[in-house]
Amino acid sequence: xxxxxxxxxxxxxxxxxxxxxxxxxxxxxxxxxxxxxxxxxxxxxxxxxxxxxxxxxxxxxxxxxxxxxxxxxxxxxxxxxxxxxxxxxxxxxxxxxxxxxxxxxxxxxxxxxxxxxxxxxxxxxxxxxxxxxxxxxxxxxxxxxxxxxxxxxxxxxxxxxxxxxxxxxxxxxxxxxxxxxxxxxxxxxxxxxxxxxxxxxxxxxxxxxxxxxxxxxxxxxxxxxxxxxxxxxxxxxxxxxxxxxxxxxxxxxxxxxxxxxxxxxx
Amino acid sequence: xxxxxxxxxxxxxxxxxxxxxxxxxxxxxxxxxxxxxxxxxxxxxxxxxxxxxxxxxxxxxxxxxxxxxxxxxxxxxxxxxxxxxxxxxxxxxxxxxxxxxxxxxxxxxxxxxxxxxxxxxxxxxxxxxxxxxxxxxxxxxxxxxxxxxxxxxxxxxxxxxxxxxxxxxxxxxxxxxxxxxxxxxxxxxxxxxxxxxxxxxxxxxxxxxxxxxxxxxxxxxxxxxxxxxxxxxxxxxxxxxxxxxxxxxxxxxxxxxxxxxxxxxxxxxxxxxxxxxxxxxxxxx
Amino acid sequence: xxxxxxxxxxxxxxxxxxxxxxxxxxxxxxxxxxxxxxxxxxxxxxxxxxxxxxxxxxxxxxxxxxxxxxxxxxxxxxxxxxxxxxxxxx
Numbered sequence: 036x037x038x039x040x041x042x043x044x045x046x047x048x049x050x051x052x053x054x055x056x057x058x059x060x061x062x063x064x065x066x067x068x069x070x071x072x073x074x075x076x077x078x079x080x081x082x083x084x085x086x087x088x089x090x091x092x093x094x095x096x097x098x099x100x101x102x103x104x105x106x107x108x109x110x111x112x113x114x115x116x117x118x119x120x121x122x123x124x125x126x127x128x129x130x131x132x133x134x135x136x137x138x139x140x141x142x143x144x145x146x147x148x149x150x151x152x153x154x155x156x157x158x159x160x161x162x163x164x165x166x167x168x169x170x171x172x173x174x175x176x177x178x179x180x181x182x183x184x185x186x187x188x189x190x191x192x193x194x195x196x197x198x199x200x201x202x203x204x205x206x207x208x209x210x211x212x213x214x215x216x217x218x219x220x221x222x223x224x225x226x227x228x229x230x231x232x233x234x235x236x237x238x239x240x241x242x243x244x245x246x247x248x249x250x251x252x253x254x255x256x257x258x259x260x261x262x263x264x265x266x267x268x269x270x271x272x273x274x275x276x277x278x279x280x281x282x283x284x285x286x287x288x289x290x291x292x293x294x295x296x297x298x299x300x301x
Numbered sequence: 302x303x304x305x306x307x308x309x310x311x312x313x314x315x316x317x318x319x320x321x322x323x324x325x326x327x328x329x330x331x332x333x334x335x336x337x338x339x340x341x342x343x344x345x346x347x348x349x350x351x352x353x354x355x356x357x358x359x360x361x362x363x364x365x366x367x368x369x370x371x372x373x374x375x376x377x378x379x380x381x382x383x384x385x386x387x388x389x390x391x392x393x394x395x396x397x398x399x400x401x402x403x404x405x406x407x408x409x410x411x412x413x414x415x416x417x418x419x420x421x422x423x424x425x426x427x428x429x430x431x432x433x434x435x436x437x438x439x440x441x442x443x444x445x446x447x448x449x450x451x452x453x454x455x456x457x458x459x460x461x462x463x464x465x466x467x468x469x470x471x472x473x474x475x476x477x478x479x480x481x482x483x484x485x486x487x488x489x490x491x492x493x494x495x496x497x498x499x500x501x502x503x504x505x506x507x508x509x510x511x512x513x514x515x516x517x518x519x520x521x522x523x524x525x526x527x528x529x530x531x532x533x534x535x536x537x538x539x540x541x542x543x544x545x546x547x548x549x550x551x552x553x554x555x556x557x558x559x560x561x562x563x564x565x566x567x568x569x570x571x572x573x574x575x576x577x578x579x580x581x582x583x584x585x586x
Numbered sequence: 587x588x589x590x591x592x593x594x595x596x597x598x599x600x601x602x603x604x605x606x607x608x609x610x611x612x613x614x615x616x617x618x619x620x621x622x623x624x625x626x627x628x629x630x631x632x633x634x635x636x637x638x639x640x641x642x643x644x645x646x647x648x649x650x651x652x653x654x655x656x657x658x659x660x661x662x663x664x665x666x667x668x669x670x671x672x673x674x675x676x
Contacts, residue, residue, distance in 0.1 A: 041388030122310030145520030152325035236410035355652035
């Protein structure tokens, strides 16, 4: 049983970390310095790029817009997915496997396929350019994902727990909220993480369903890219900042995340 | 337990996914059989858009590029992922740390992955690009097709090999110690242990990894959009990007809808294969 | 509903699929099936075979439209025959 990593792992981690290091490096330098010279260490590191982002309302409103629809989406996904995942993991019913497959096929479907009708649908019901529109559109893949992950975690809780609670005379809702949910809180954490992540990173639908008032941060970033005379330092700083919420969420679920991957359900 | 009342638990999910999947899919099918000029002027054209789309040379080349890209990243990421999983320590306190380190690229927003690689590979300000230039290579991913492809591949390997590694690692740790001891008693070499002890027990987990990567790479959009914008020319335009330019850029409702239906059918087939192998894997346990 | 751009043929198509799903659900309630192993290399239930038939029909049509200029009903007949044999022996 090996307890020390192979040298290859160190090599691979260098490959993983160098591009991220470069992003951080650029985010601490001003544009003239970046374009002027190539240096492995920022000669005069400053947080000016970060200050620029925090003081510019376009960037900050982008962040707030993104966080709003991601939060709405995560809440909706979790609320509808919990009872469904419980039903799938504990009962057999007519068409269960086919239903499960149909849900999964939505997680795998390319968002580009839904682009055309989504634009028409949300315009028709007057939700275009609102946080709710993006949140609902992202439910297309976050809800199936949530059901898929939660079902995996629930299936690993032995059924005897359900039966014991029934013998002890607990009501169904007491069992579900006070015994069962705490037992799978790791799974709920992983689910929140992935709903958050997939909604946070999605660009195509978020860009198509928003105009000026709900413009998300990912779109603000691509606009900066396409404009002439890009401020690379600010772009790098924005990149670093968009990584942070994910890191914060992953910090809370770090002990359960590997199990989520082990279930093969991401 | 058999109980059809469990349908009540599934109902909210059904309603919300029906709203965001069934209605749009029906709409796409409706659009795909008509020539639409505006809300009130539309002509039924039958299956003509499908005929046209299937013979569209630009779509065919986008499909070929997509297949090439997906095959290449599978050929790179699966062996590398197994190798990384094999290099991880099996026990000890550092395992958790290594796994979190590996998971980092998976947690970065996709457009930021594109941005990171753009900043890393640009010949003027990027560490990689500038270093290659200084070493005398004529490297520029915005101008050279081969350079663009290599950069995209390096980016996708960077982004997703960890997923394969984490899946393979989960499979490796599930192999009982007794198997290794038996193999060692027989005097098996390291390659023989891998070939005859580990690989057969990794099959199911690797099938999942292959299909997940295949499906996700089939809908890749954001990273190439940020990094190369589909260029130079159309040389890195994959299916999703071509569809998006058709649907939003040119607003060709009919052909874009026919393309969407065909695209969805291919993904549905892949997804069915994935689901069947996952379920078979689970029943086997 | 105007934006959904319904036409009679697509409406009939979806109605037929909806009807088939309802029929299969009722059949399953009245007359449950067990998974069985037939010609296909996996064990399938009636619903699975129905889904495989639909998917196969779709790909037969796509292949036909892509590679031939003949009338589409030929593909439809092939699909029907395929579906019947899949449901019966699959």
